[in-house]
Amino acid sequence: MEPLPWRLRSRRKVTQARGRKLEHDMIEWIVILLIVAAIASLLGFRGVAGVSAGIAKVLIFIVLIGLLLMLIFGVLVFA
Template identity: 55%
Template sequence: MLSWALLFLIIALVAGVLGFGGIAGASAGIAKILFFIFLIVFIVSLIMGRRTPPPT
């Protein structure tokens, strides 16, 4: 998911340099959303991975 966010960030940068403001804004928005989803999933997986197994 982080790779998708980086891909959309690169698309936004290239579109911004070439003067396509609408495409750059949309790609930057998508990259931001994907990055925050990645962060949430990463934090949840860290929390869930640190739990100790129940005693048997």
């Protein structure tokens, strides 16, 4: 089996890096929003705390669904 041309190898690395970067960015946003929610609730800003916690909850579900899909399709690819 001969190695891939350099253009295909670099494209594959970029695609893999983008997926990891997107997941990492979403997890960062979840942590930031949860910290904002905690500080806002301590200071008595219930509306801000509720909204930021709600957005964090939605992002958590998106990340979990993405991880589940990657797990399912990864198992199907290797099967």
